[in-house]
Amino acid sequence: METLFTNVRILDGTGTLPYSGSVLVSGNRIRQVGRSTAPITPGGATVIDGAGATLMPGMVEAHTHISWNDAATLAGIQTMPLEEHVLWCAKVAKKYLESGFTSCLGAACAKPRLDVVIRNAIESGQIPGPRYLAASQEITVLGGLGDETLPHLPFPDFSFGVNVTGAEEMRKAVRMFLKFGCDSVKLNLSGDNFVRGADAHTTWMTDAEVAAAAEEVKMRGKRIIVHARSNASVKQALRHGIELIYHASFTDTESLDMLEAVKDRVFVVPGIGILHAVLHEAEAFGITHQMALDWGYQQEWEAALESLSKMHKRGIRVLPGGDYGFAFNPHFQNARDLEFFVKYLGFTPMEAIRATTVYGGQIMLRGHELGAVKEGWLADLLLVDGDPLANLSILRDQKRILAVMKDGVFAKSPAMASQRAWGHAA
Amino acid sequence: MADVLYTNVRIFDGGGETPFTGDVLVQGNTISRVVKTGYGQRSPPGSSALAGALVIDGGGAFLMPGMIEAHTHFSWNDQPSLDAIQRMPPEEHILWCAQVAKLYLDMGWTSAVGAAAAKPRLDVVIRNAINDGTIVGPRYLAASQEITVPGGLGDTTLPHLPQPEFAFGAVVSGAEEMRRCVRMFAKYGVDSLKINLSGESITGMPGEMSQFTEEEIRVCVQEAKAWGKRVAAHARSTWSIQQCVKQGIEVIYHASFTDTETLDMLEANKLAHHVAPGLAWLINTSHHAGQWGLTPEITKKMGYHRELEAAIESMKAMRKRGIRILPGGDYGFAWTPHGTNAKDLEYFVKMVGMSTMEALLSATAWGGPMMKMGKTIGYIREGCLADILLIDGDPLTDITVLQDKSRILSVMKDGVFHRAPPLRQGRPLSPLSQPAPGAPNRWAT
Numbered sequence: 001m002e003t004l005f006t007n008v009r010i011l012d013g014t015g016t017l018p019y020s021g022s023v024l025v026s027g028n029r030i031r032q033v034g035r036s037t038a039p040i041t042p043g044g045a046t047v048i049d050g051a052g053a054t055l056m057p058g059m060v061e062a063h064t065h066i067s068w069n070d071a072a073t074l075a076g077i078q079t080m081p082l083e084e085h086v087l088w089c090a091k092v093a094k095k096y097l098e099s100g101f102t103s104c105l106g107a108a109c110a111k112p113r114l115d116v117v118i119r120n121a122i123e124s125g126q127i128p129g130p131r132y133l134a135a136s137q138e139i140t141v142l143g144g145l146g147d148e149t150l151p152h153l154p155f156p157d158f159s160f161g162v163n164v165t166g167a168e169e170m171r172k173a174v175r176m177f178l179k180f181g182c183d184s185v186k187l188n189l190s191g192d193n194f195v196r197g198a199d200a201h202t203t204w205m206t207d208a209e210v211a212a213a214a215e216e217v218k219m220r221g222k223r224i225i226v227h228a229r230s231n232a233s234v235k236q237a238l239r240h241g242i243e244l245i246y247h248a249s250f251t252d253t254e255s256l257d258m259l260e261a262v263k264d265r266v267f268v269v270p271g272i273g274i275l276h277a278v279l280h281e282a283e284a285f286g287i288t289h290q291m292a293l294d295w296g297y298q299q300e301w302e303a304a305l306e307s308l309s310k311m312h313k314r315g316i317r318v319l320p321g322g323d324y325g326f327a328f329n330p331h332f333q334n335a336r337d338l339e340f341f342v343k344y345l346g347f348t349p350m351e352a353i354r355a356t357t358v359y360g361g362q363i364m365l366r367g368h369e370l371g372a373v374k375e376g377w378l379a380d381l382l383l384v385d386g387d388p389l390a391n392l393s394i395l396r397d398q399k400r401i402l403a404v405m406k407d408g409v410f411a412k413s414p415a416m417a418s419q420r421a422w423g424h425a426a
Numbered sequence: 427m428a429d430v431l432y433t434n435v436r437i438f439d440g441g442g443e444t445p446f447t448g449d450v451l452v453q454g455n456t457i458s459r460v461v462k463t464g465y466g467q468r469s470p471p472g473s474s475a476l477a478g479a480l481v482i483d484g485g486g487a488f489l490m491p492g493m494i495e496a497h498t499h500f501s502w503n504d505q506p507s508l509d510a511i512q513r514m515p516p517e518e519h520i521l522w523c524a525q526v527a528k529l530y531l532d533m534g535w536t537s538a539v540g541a542a543a544a545k546p547r548l549d550v551v552i553r554n555a556i557n558d559g560t561i562v563g564p565r566y567l568a569a570s571q572e573i574t575v576p577g578g579l580g581d582t583t584l585p586h587l588p589q590p591e592f593a594f595g596a597v598v599s600g601a602e603e604m605r606r607c608v609r610m611f612a613k614y615g616v617d618s619l620k621i622n623l624s625g626e627s628i629t630g631m632p633g634e635m636s637q638f639t640e641e642e643i644r645v646c647v648q649e650a651k652a653w654g655k656r657v658a659a660h661a662r663s664t665w666s667i668q669q670c671v672k673q674g675i676e677v678i679y680h681a682s683f684t685d686t687e688t689l690d691m692l693e694a695n696k697l698a699h700h701v702a703p704g705l706a707w708l709i710n711t712s713h714h715a716g717q718w719g720l721t722p723e724i725t726k727k728m729g730y731h732r733e734l735e736a737a738i739e740s741m742k743a744m745r746k747r748g749i750r751i752l753p754g755g756d757y758g759f760a761w762t763p764h765g766t767n768a769k770d771l772e773y774f775v776k777m778v779g780m781s782t783m784e785a786l787l788s789a790t791a792w793g794g795p796m797m798k799m800g801k802t803i804g805y806i807r808e809g810c811l812a813d814i815l816l817i818d819g820d821p822l823t824d825i826t827v828l829q830d831k832s833r834i835l836s837v838m839k840d841g842v843f844h845r846a847p848p849l850r851q852g853r854p855l856s857p858l859s860q861p862a863p864g865a866p867n868r869w870a871t
Contacts, residue, residue, distance in 0.1 A: 081547065081551070082516055082517065082520075083516060083520045083547050083548065083551035084551055084554075084555075086516075086517045086520045086521060087520060087521075087524060087551070087555050087560050087561060088560075090521060090524070090561075091560055113515065113517050114517065117515075117517035117518055117521070120518075121518075121521050126521060126525060127521065
């Protein structure tokens, strides 16, 4: 099947300024990209006249928790029964795709197999959803971020993450997740400011524990991803050769130098949306601004902006996405990270687009074929009403995302007159 | 939601009369107007009353109530054994159920009565997800797992693996274990409790044999009633059918082996029970399961051929006595795959001697009480809920058209198109005519 987009402004993701032209999709790949001076012959292709709309690569969400159920607490996520939880994840996966995220990188799930099962269901065509890399639960330590057991209810089933103590327990936990088929194993190397007694400055795993995990994961060809807010945790991750670092709020010259030294391999995904949300948008859910200040969120916000701006200047790849799925930071407004990058981290809009497209393809481990409008690359494309470079906020407006194509197939078809006639019937 | 006006359709209204040509107006989730058109009829409503309505010219197509499946197992996963169903992990299993729920609606079943689930909460969760719009599916009544005895139908544990997690059903022994089991399912929110009162030849215990004590059954019914739940029984044996009547078990599945006494009992209480034989299982296990190792020689030895004959005789006798027999049953095995359920109507006509009209009524008007919805569904009548199929062809002439998805032109549930009728013209070029999964125009197939 072939689809020809004509009369579109092509924002190809690489940093090239948009240009008018046509794009021919054949099967699941982009076969031809033509400037307007060299129109493409449609042949038997379905022709979509873009009428000047922007055609850009599908966005990549680099830190996705499809099983976070828009509850206000980890316990509120964890206590959802398994059956409902799977259906929730399926619903969220579909909506991410329709929102323009044609790829999502799972950053942890709330029960052992949720991510894996959803990835498999997407790949087999059972449910619609983005390209997805499945994560494990968060592996943590007693009392750390993700240990939701209570003193009188110490059962593992009550825990949000998996609690391990010692290298051998770590090895066992990692092996279990690899057995289940995870693409990534998530370690919580640092705390988080909403956890009493385990704030964002704390770092708790022993090097032996992290080394055991790194060894097992490497042996099976999978990836470790880490929650690392503290400076010490960022350094610990880099010491163990871990290449995907979430948050990285607190840094110093040493950790920045360490990051820069491996900038061709390492990705940083800060998930700054949730810091902003906790500070300014969580009152309705019981977190007043004063509480957020008391917990240290303002301090972390300022530190994160400084750290991430420096990383960006040093050429370290910083990607949008992260930690959507809480009541105060709900799913599907993820694209606002792009605006935050421009407003707070010194990105140009073009750099923000590049981060969610070209860098996105790289973080999905498909940097050679995913994330740009290029001949031969995978046909993950968005048709957008407007110019994202002039106004990034249109990327989080469902109505402005006119069409979403994943792997050459429309997940959201462009509206047509005869289709609109049916719209009101349903 | 705009109003929908079907014009120029042949209406089968569920009353048992010959279809008539007319118009049907749907407003909200309700059928608000049914009028005969053509020579000698009063004029159709004026256009002013229909402002904004979507008008569908049926071109003479057959319009009928959505069908009602009386014995549904969403969680049976088209596998050849109970073990293979039971071993599916819960995460995959719930996605499977969601997929099957949509398939039923695709195939024109706008209501389905859950007859048992393969894990404790599957049916309840699917019902809730349909009702809150998380997934699409028919109106649904959720069942428990099958409640059985050690060694009975549904106890798939092995001697060295006795853990309840290995069991297909919920295994109880004694009145108090029964009580606890019923309470657990009531807590989970089921609409009905399923109890296995007889054997099943494929498990080694023939269908003529029975299980459970009268006391256990009594406690099951008592507890279910205390929680406002219905009881449904797997009852192939004569004794088990009689137990259903004696103890007030509303839904009788199978009812293969009857005698005059049993038929008299059923006839005397025919408004208090629903009978759904699930003939598809007997027919296809007997004759069409060879590919899975169950050759006709083997299934004959198991006793299925004898049971099929007995079941047909029982159903014929019940039909003559005016006991209503409902379609559906035990689809979801490898040789009775989901989606082929309308074969039951063909079996009713060919094997039980029903007229096509009776078969159609069994899938529509007779199903309302089975869904606990009385006469609000199963009819094309003013005031009824708008569960409506548009069929290319005449099921009264050829009942098998209902097995063919392409002949089911559209499916409406509760006033909303699940599948809208195809447009004759102005149809956009692909890919819109073949939407990807998840595309907003999910009905345009």
